[in-house]
Amino acid sequence: MAAAPNRALTVAGRALAWLALAVGLFMGAAWIGSSIPRNSGWSEPATGVPIMVETNGVHTAIVMPLVTPQKDWRGDFPASDLGQPDRPYTHVSVSWGERAVFLDTPTWSDLSPLTAIRAAAGGDGLLHVAHYVRPAPSQTARRVYMRPEEYARLVKAIERQVVAPDRRRRYRGYEDWDVFYDAPGRYHLGNTCNQWTADTLAQAGVKTGLWTPFAGGVMKWVQLPDEAPAATH
Known part of the structure; x- marks a missing residue:
């Protein structure tokens, strides 16, 4: 027996x-x-358009000035979509991820094994857009200077992920200063949120890793600031 x-x-x-x-x-x-580096010959200029690559330890995003000569993001991501539209926003944070993970997990403790398995197998993409007021560089939000032509390429890469406002659905964010939008693409283990960040930076010509399914694989290519005050929203 x-x-x-x-x-x-x-x-x-x-x-x-x-x-x-x-x-x-x-x-x-x-x-x-x-x-394995992409754009291995790239070097960061001393000045230029300042962006930031931010992380919460699991997920990464690209933070950009709301308005520059290359792009005014207010048309794509209007503050009127936010719970607090009247704040003096200066920057916008853009990231991409799996729809169910974004919408059903306001905190990582809410992520169920079933949701994670479904996302790994493949799920629809969604853009997460947060609006900030004068964010400061920190350990988790690292500044990168880009040449104007590099930033223009970054803008084009992100624009390809933006569905026109009259053709997309909007979803409530976690706070009054962030929001979700429909976006193209399929999420899976080979194409994660962090891979999206690295691919977008690489399209602009920035040096980054070849395959970066985890946040650490993105952040290790971004130099830490000399001082690290906390960022503000």
């Missing part, structure tokens, strides 16, 4: 071993992929 439970334990042990091996291989591949 003990043979069946023993076989079940053996099968379960082997399944766990294969799962651990798969996770280990994925983590190793992610580390290697994020260490």
